[in-house]
Amino acid sequence: xxxxxxxxxxxxxxxxxxxxxxxxxxxxxxxxxxxxxxxxxxxxxxxxxxxxxxxxxxxxxxxxxxxxxxxxxxxxxxxxxxxxxxxxxxxxxxxxxxxxxxxxxxxxxxxxxxxxxxxxxxxxxxxxxxxxxxxxxxxxxxxxxxxxxx
Amino acid sequence: xxxxxxxxxxxxxxxxxxxxxxxxxxxxxxxxxxxxxxxxxxxxxxxxxxxxxxxxxxxxxxxxxxxxxxxxxxxxxxxxxxxxxxxxxxxxxxxxxxxxxxxxxxxxxxxxxxxxxxxxxxxxxxxxxxxxxxxxxxxxxxxxxxxxxxxxxxxxxxxxxxxxxxxxxxxxxxxxxxxxxxxxxxxxxxxxxxxxxxxxxxxxxxxxxxxxxxxxxxxxxxxxxxxxxxxxxxxxxxxxxxxxxxxxxxxxxxxxxxxxxxxxxxxxxxxxxxxxxxxxxxxxxxxxxxxxxxxxxxxxxxxxxxxxxxxxxxxxxxxxxxxxxxxxxxxxxxxxxxxxxxxxxxxxxxxxxxxxxxxxxxxxxxxxxxxxxxxxxxxxxxxxxxxxxxxxxxxxxxxxxxxxxxxxxxxxxxxxxxxxxxxxxxxx
Numbered sequence: 001x002x003x004x005x006x007x008x009x010x011x012x013x014x015x016x017x018x019x020x021x022x023x024x025x026x027x028x029x030x031x032x033x034x035x036x037x038x039x040x041x042x043x044x045x046x047x048x049x050x051x052x053x054x055x056x057x058x059x060x061x062x063x064x065x066x067x068x069x070x071x072x073x074x075x076x077x078x079x080x081x082x083x084x085x086x087x088x089x090x091x092x093x094x095x096x097x098x099x100x101x102x103x104x105x106x107x108x109x110x111x112x113x114x115x116x117x118x119x120x121x122x123x124x125x126x127x128x129x130x131x132x133x134x135x136x137x138x139x140x141x142x143x144x145x146x147x148x149x150x
Numbered sequence: 151x152x153x154x155x156x157x158x159x160x161x162x163x164x165x166x167x168x169x170x171x172x173x174x175x176x177x178x179x180x181x182x183x184x185x186x187x188x189x190x191x192x193x194x195x196x197x198x199x200x201x202x203x204x205x206x207x208x209x210x211x212x213x214x215x216x217x218x219x220x221x222x223x224x225x226x227x228x229x230x231x232x233x234x235x236x237x238x239x240x241x242x243x244x245x246x247x248x249x250x251x252x253x254x255x256x257x258x259x260x261x262x263x264x265x266x267x268x269x270x271x272x273x274x275x276x277x278x279x280x281x282x283x284x285x286x287x288x289x290x291x292x293x294x295x296x297x298x299x300x301x302x303x304x305x306x307x308x309x310x311x312x313x314x315x316x317x318x319x320x321x322x323x324x325x326x327x328x329x330x331x332x333x334x335x336x337x338x339x340x341x342x343x344x345x346x347x348x349x350x351x352x353x354x355x356x357x358x359x360x361x362x363x364x365x366x367x368x369x370x371x372x373x374x375x376x377x378x379x380x381x382x383x384x385x386x387x388x389x390x391x392x393x394x395x396x397x398x399x400x401x402x403x404x405x406x407x408x409x410x411x412x413x414x415x416x417x418x419x420x421x422x423x424x425x426x427x428x429x430x431x432x433x434x435x436x437x438x439x440x441x442x443x444x445x446x447x448x449x450x451x452x453x454x455x456x457x458x459x460x461x462x463x464x465x466x467x468x469x470x471x472x473x474x475x476x477x478x479x480x481x482x483x484x485x486x487x488x489x490x491x492x493x494x495x496x497x498x499x500x501x502x503x504x505x506x507x508x509x510x511x512x513x514x515x516x517x518x519x520x521x522x523x524x525x526x527x528x529x530x531x532x533x534x535x536x537x538x539x540x541x542x543x544x545x546x547x548x549x550x551x552x553x554x555x556x557x558x559x560x561x562x563x564x565x566x567x568x569x570x571x572x573x574x575x576x577x578x
Contacts, residue, residue, distance in 0.1 A: 003524065004521060004524050004575060005575075007520070008517075008521075008575050008576070010578065013576060013578070017512075038532060039515070039516045039531070039532050039533075039546075039547055040532065040533050040537075040540065040546035040547045041516075041546070042546075062546050063514065063546075064514035064515075064516035064517045065513070065514060065517045065576075066516075066517070121520060123520070124516075124520060127516065
């Protein structure tokens with residue numbers, strides 16, 4: 001039960017049930033879609049940037065508790081960050097959920113740390129990273145939906 | 151929402167048609183034949199309920215595969231040496247076993263392929279080569295992707311049109327709609343004998359009669375049927391029947407396409423290569439007789455031999471006894487599912503094989519699957535390669551527990567104990 005509790009901490013269940021920043025973002029200037037064809041999780045990300053800084057992030061979609069909570073936590077974490085800082089956070093987050101401790105200290109992940117339990121469940125890494133892959137696409141300006149399987 | 155009618159249906163799953171009463175299976179003895187069932191997962195005994203994805207293999211199948219490589223390994227149909235002769239005899243004996251198992255009229259109607267998917271692709275490409283713009287292919291809303299995409303590709307090549315017969319809220323094919331969609335331009339019907347995502351057993355004999363009344367041939371995707379119900383291709387009068395060994399307690403990478411000889415004879419080869427030719431010259435080539443015309447290249451010889459062993463194991467166990475046992479498991483599981491808060495069954499057809507597909511209204515299937523796995527219970531979660539069907543039922547994914555001859559009532563109880571644990575985790 002310990003590993004399960006690590007995976008499904010109350011914070012994650014809460015964000016899965018009541019995702020923050022869920023819904024459209026009318027004045028967003030960047031959008032991207034992400035899709036995990038293996039489980040059917042879909043996410044649409046809306047990002048509003050101003051003067052090279054991420055001002056707001058909203059998302060919509062359907063998915064498991066892990067993918068929705070991850071998107072919700074990501075949306076809270078990124079406000080005020082530059083795209084470069086967001087990319088560094090993704091690297092740190094990816095290392096966290098895949099169980100790879102970076103050689104040098106990565107960026108402070110703050111609330112994202114609660115998803116560390118995913119490292120014990122390799123089959124769920126794609127759930128946790130779907131929102132982040134979609135964010136990268138949005139910041140790159142990709143119009144093609146991101147798939148976890150390509 | 152599940153209606154009370156659905157629930158009633160679910161609890162009224164039709165018993166399998168077995169000739170008279172069958173003696174009960176000695177499941178404990180059967181389980182001893184499957185080495186993997188002794189495994190532990192996450193420190194708990196393995197409860198394997200993902201049989202619709204692939205079933206486990208009895209020792210005799212594993213031994214048959216090993217015996218081929220230890221004693222017989224040689225290429226078939228080519229060598230004059232002793233090993234080649236013995237390998238060919240064993241390989242062809244497996245074809246005879248398959249012929250008997252599905253009651254094909256002739257052994258040359260049994261074509262060895264990689265599996266159900268390749269069997270359907272063979273027909274879609276070879277038979278599908280005669281499709282013309284405006285011709286129609288009729289499938290159903292409950293098909294596996296292999297029985298959708300193969301035909302979509304055939305449509306792209308030919309300009310033919312794909313028609314889809316709908317299902318009702320219980321996951322039963324709407325036969326009246328199916329009949330209405332059979333038209334003058336329908337060139338082939340392709341449908342599942344048993345639905346992999348819902349468990350629905352289609353009334354295939356009736357559907358074949360409807361198609362034949364209009365001169366339309368029928369391909370049955372039997373991947374989910376052969377492990378659970380007796381299949382007699384002559385009694386069904388189907389034109390093509392496709393199935394895989396690995397869902398029938400056999401190895402992966404080998405399967406069967408049954409086709410009526412007259413149809414197979416009239417079809418061009420699909421793949422070129424060794425064994426499928428009679429004579430090759432640069433001026434032209436003549437093709438081999440059935441079934442070799444469709445078996446280009448070195449086949450999975452060990453796989454075919456092991457499939458033969460799997461079929462013998464099923465025959466010795468008794469398909470009617472297997473069906474009765476699995477039906478009892480399904481009833482036991484359905485009863486518990488219907489009394490579990492927040493659980494909604496997807497697929498409540500009156501005639502069902504041992505597949506229980508369901509969702510929780512507030513918990514994603516993927517999360518359910520992870521927690522069940524943690525409890526040692528292996529189920530399938532996802533769209534089951536039937537995305538259009540998931541869309542029809544308005545769910546992104548379901549949890550699917552699928553039963554086999556070696557599953558027990560205790561394992562059904564373990565599934566529901568684990569599902570209660572899911573609720574505990576999510577309800578705090």
